[in-house]
Amino acid sequence: MPVQKQAEIAPAKGKLGVLLVGLGAVSTTFIAGVEAIKKGIAEPIGSLTQMGTVRLGKRTDNRVPLIKDFVPLAKLEDLVFGAWDIFPDSAFEAATHAGVLEKDLLAQIRTPLQKIKPMKAVFDQSYVKRLQGTNVKEGKNKLELAEQLIAEIADWKKKNKVSRVVMIWAASTEIFLKPHAVHKTLDTFEKAMRENHKAIAPSMIYAYAALKSGIPFANGAPNLTVDIPALRTLAEKNRLPICGKDFKTGQTLMKTIIAPGLKSRMLGLHGWYSTNILGNRDGEVLDDPDSFKTKEESKLSVLEYILQPDVYPALYKDFSHVVRINYYPPRGDNKEGWDNIDIFGWLGYQMQIKIDFLCRDSILAAPIVLDLALFLDLAQRTGMRGIQEWLSFYFKSPQTAPGLYPEHDIFIQLMKLKNTLRHLRGEDLITHLGLEYYD
Ligand SMILES: NC(=O)c1ccc[n+]([C@@H]2O[C@H](COP(=O)([O-])OP(=O)(O)OC[C@H]3O[C@@H](n4cnc5c(N)ncnc54)[C@H](O)[C@@H]3O)[C@@H](O)[C@H]2O)c1
Numbered sequence: 001m002p003v004q005k006q007a008e009i010a011p012a013k014g015k016l017g018v019l020l021v022g023l024g025a026v027s028t029t030f031i032a033g034v035e036a037i038k039k040g041i042a043e044p045i046g047s048l049t050q051m052g053t054v055r056l057g058k059r060t061d062n063r064v065p066l067i068k069d070f071v072p073l074a075k076l077e078d079l080v081f082g083a084w085d086i087f088p089d090s091a092f093e094a095a096t097h098a099g100v101l102e103k104d105l106l107a108q109i110r111t112p113l114q115k116i117k118p119m120k121a122v123f124d125q126s127y128v129k130r131l132q133g134t135n136v137k138e139g140k141n142k143l144e145l146a147e148q149l150i151a152e153i154a155d156w157k158k159k160n161k162v163s164r165v166v167m168i169w170a171a172s173t174e175i176f177l178k179p180h181a182v183h184k185t186l187d188t189f190e191k192a193m194r195e196n197h198k199a200i201a202p203s204m205i206y207a208y209a210a211l212k213s214g215i216p217f218a219n220g221a222p223n224l225t226v227d228i229p230a231l232r233t234l235a236e237k238n239r240l241p242i243c244g245k246d247f248k249t250g251q252t253l254m255k256t257i258i259a260p261g262l263k264s265r266m267l268g269l270h271g272w273y274s275t276n277i278l279g280n281r282d283g284e285v286l287d288d289p290d291s292f293k294t295k296e297e298s299k300l301s302v303l304e305y306i307l308q309p310d311v312y313p314a315l316y317k318d319f320s321h322v323v324r325i326n327y328y329p330p331r332g333d334n335k336e337g338w339d340n341i342d343i344f345g346w347l348g349y350q351m352q353i354k355i356d357f358l359c360r361d362s363i364l365a366a367p368i369v370l371d372l373a374l375f376l377d378l379a380q381r382t383g384m385r386g387i388q389e390w391l392s393f394y395f396k397s398p399q400t401a402p403g404l405y406p407e408h409d410i411f412i413q414l415m416k417l418k419n420t421l422r423h424l425r426g427e428d429l430i431t432h433l434g435l436e437y438y439d
Contacts, residue, residue, distance in 0.1 A: 003382060003383060003384045003423075006424070006425065006426025007383065007424050008382075009072055009378070009381050009382045010381040011381075012078070012378075012381065013163060014078070014163030014164070015078045015079070015080050015161060015162040016074040016078055016079055016080070016162060016164050016165070016373070016374075017080050017081075017156070017157060017164065017165035017166070018079055018081050018082070018165075018166055018168065018373045019081075019082045019166070019168070019210075019215070020081065020082070020084075020167075020170050021083070021084050021121075021167065021168070021169045021171045021203070022083070022084070022085060022170045022171025022172065023083040023084070023087075023089070023094050023118045024085070024094060024098060024170065024171070024281055025100055025280050025362040026170045026220065026361075026365040026366065027091075027094075027170045027369070028091050028094045028098055028101075028113070029095070029098070029100045029101060029362040029363065030170075030366040030367075030369040031095075031113065031116065032095050032101055033366050033367075034079060034081075035112045035113065036105060036109055037050075037076060038076050038077060044076075045367070046363070046364065046366070046367035046368075047367035047370050047371055048067060048367075048371050049067055049068055049371045049375065050068060050367075050370070053067065054067050054070050054418050054421055054422065055418075055430060056070075056422065056427050056428075057427070057428065058436065059434070059437070060437070067421065070421060070425060071421055071425065072378070072381075073374045073375075073377070073378055074164075074374055080160045081116055082116070082119070082156050082160065083118045084119045084121045084122070084171075085118035085121055085133070085171075086121045086123045086133025086134070087118070087133050087135055088117070088134065088135040090113065090114050090115070090116060090118075091113040091114070091115075091116035092106065092113035092114045092116075094118075098280065098281075098333060098362065099280075099333060100332075100333045100360065100363065118135060119152055120135050120136055121133065121135060121136050121137065121202075122136075122145045122148075122205045122206060123137075123202055124202055126198070127174040127203075128174055128285055128291065129175070130284050130285050131172060131281075137149075141194050141195070141196045142193035142196055142197075142200050142205055143190060143193035143194045146208050146209045146212070149205065149206060150212055150213050153210075153213045153215070154213065164377055164381075165215045166216045166217075166372075166376045166377050166380070167206065167207075167210040167216070167218070168217075168220055168372060168373060169203055169206065169207070169218065169219045169220050169223070169225060169244075170221070170369060171203070171221065172221070172281070172282065172291070173221045173282070173285055173286060173291045173294050174201050174202070174221070174223045174294060175201075175290035175293070175294065176294040176297065177199065177223070177224045177294075178224075179224065180199035182197050182199050183199065183224075183229060183230050183231075184229050185233070186230050186234055186237075188230065189204075189228075189230035193205070193208070201223060203219070203223045203224075203225040204224070204226075204228070204231065207219070207225050207226040207231055208231060210240075211226075211234045211238055211240055211242075214238060214240065216240050216241045216242065216376040216377070216379065216380050217235070217240070217376075218244060218372045218373075219242075219246075219399075220244075220245070220246065220247045220365070220369065220372075221247075222246040222294045222295050222298035223245065223294060225244065225245065226244055226245075226399075227244060227245060227399055229402075232386065232387065235385060235386050236385055238385075239383065240380065240385055241379035241384050241386070241388045242386065242387060242388065243387065243388040243391040243394075243395070243399055244399045245397050246295075246395055246397050247364075247369075247394060247396070248368070248393075248395050248410075249359070249361055249364035249365045250276070250335060250337055250357065250364060251274050251276060251299070251323075251337040251339065251357065252396045253410070254337070254339065254355060255272070255302050255303060255306075255339075256302060256306065256408050256410040257410055258341070258355075259302070259303055259307060259408075259409075260409040260410070260411060260412075262341075262343060263306060263312075263315075266315065267315070267343050267344070267345055268314070268315035268316065268343060268348075269315065269341070269343055269344075270320065270342040270344060271319055271320035271340075271341075272319065272320070272322075273320075273322045273339070273340045273341075274299075274322065274323045274338070274339050275322075275323075275325075275338050276324065276325045276326065276335055276337045277327075277331050277335065277336050278328065278331055278332075278333070278334075278335035278336075278361065279328050279329040279330055279331040279332045280332055280333040280361070282361070283327040283331075283335075286325050286327065287327035292325060295325065298396045298397040299323045300321060301406075301408075302397075302408050303319070303321050305405055305406060306408045306409055307319070333360060333361055333362050334358065334359075335358075335359055335360070336357070336358055337355070337356075338355065338357075339353070339354070339355040340352065340353075341354075341355070368394045372391065375388075376388070387400065387401060389416070390416050390417050391417070392406060392408075392413045392416065392417075393414055393416070393417045398413075415430075
């Protein structure tokens with residue numbers, strides 16, 4: 001990833017293909033949103049690339065361009081969407097089924113959504129137990145399935161006349177997999193694909209196909225996927241950016257906003273109990289204990305890293321952290337997340353914070369997909385390769401260099417992201433020291 005200050009950035013010429021694995025609630029809310037914004041009937045709320053600014057120089061300089069004017073990003077008009085799913089429904093049908101967006105809004109963008117028909121998926125029910133679909137590829141072994149994907153991507157690129165492509169995993173959460181010896185090198189990984197080894201999940205086959213095709217990859221679910229040495233090495237070798245994992249929305253977003261605040265004031269924590277009800281397909285998949293385990297691992301690590309119990313034992317040693325997800329169909333995509341936070345202050349006196357977040361999962365996730373697509377493409381044009389830690393801002397479980405602990409504090413993550421953009425453009429980094437104003 002090391003990249004020079006004021007790096008040369010190739011212009012965002014031509015069309016950018018955004019290939020989505022999974023055409024469910026998140027993907028369709030993202031695509032429908034972009035179409036609605038292009039039509040001028042909605043605003044890109046929640047998207048840093050579209051609405052965010054970056055301060056340059058001193059506070060008195062009044063230089064605060066929009067991020068999209070500061071770095072050369074692909075334009076929304078230049079995005080072309082493609083997807084894979086195990087169900088053959090078009091993006092319009094899938095969006096209608098997901099029930100996130102109102103029918104009136106969908107009716108206005110029906111034509112472009114209907115044109116997006118998912119390609120046949122690489123799928124194996126042993127990795128997502130609650131799903132069964134018909135739109136699925138067949139192949140002799142996992143390597144052959146990857147080769148089918150590679151050929152299909154090349155064909156899609158040509159047909160859609162795109163000059164660059166990024167791939168984002170927005171498909172269901174797979175069962176919990178631990179790193180395995182076959183994940184170590186590209187050779188062992190390819191051999192394992194040929195032998196249909198069970199340590200190779202479908203998400204890894206897509207990631208492999210992307211990296212073999214010269215395409216950056218982002219992982220929006222908590223699956224292991226690209227977070228294994230074989231695929232990290234492939235990304236480095238082919239000079240491609242990768243990032244993951246698990247879009248930071250809902251309850252974890254709130255956690256990484258609130259926990260840094262409590263810690264900044266040296267308030268202690270006895271426990272944080274989080275529970276959710278949701279009724280979309282994601283909720284149904286996560287109702288399976290093996291898929292939930294993958295999600296749980298991703299959600300639990302956040303507080304440990306932010307609060308640093310080893311550094312602050314008097315405040316955070318042995319706090320209890322429980323996360324539950326309950327599948328409750330009447331709620332659909334409109335999740336309700338409750339948090340009970342038991343904190344303590346001066347002289348150990350106890351207090352409680354209760355949060356009841358009536359959130360909409362896919363409404364929070366869609367702008368993340370947009371930003372990741374645009375930033376990954378920017379990274380690619382800048383020659384940034386391997387793990388993109390500056391994109392931690394978007395993830396529950398940010399991918400970092402091996403041995404390096406992830407930064408979860410959302411404010412530090414944002415500073416890191418904006419400082420990366422300043423670095424790329426040769427601007428001074430902002431430290432917030434500010435002594436010069438008082439000279
Ligand atoms: N919505 C959020 O706020 C949020 C936040 C973080 C992570 N995520 C993750 O993003 C993913 C998508 O969420 P969603 O709400 O859109 O779920 P969803 O169930 O609506 O959509 C997922 C789609 O992926 C398809 N799919 C499953 N396996 C596939 C495969 N191997 N190849 C192609 N398609 C496949 C399913 O058929 C489904 O249509 C989930 O893994 C979820 O955990 C979502």
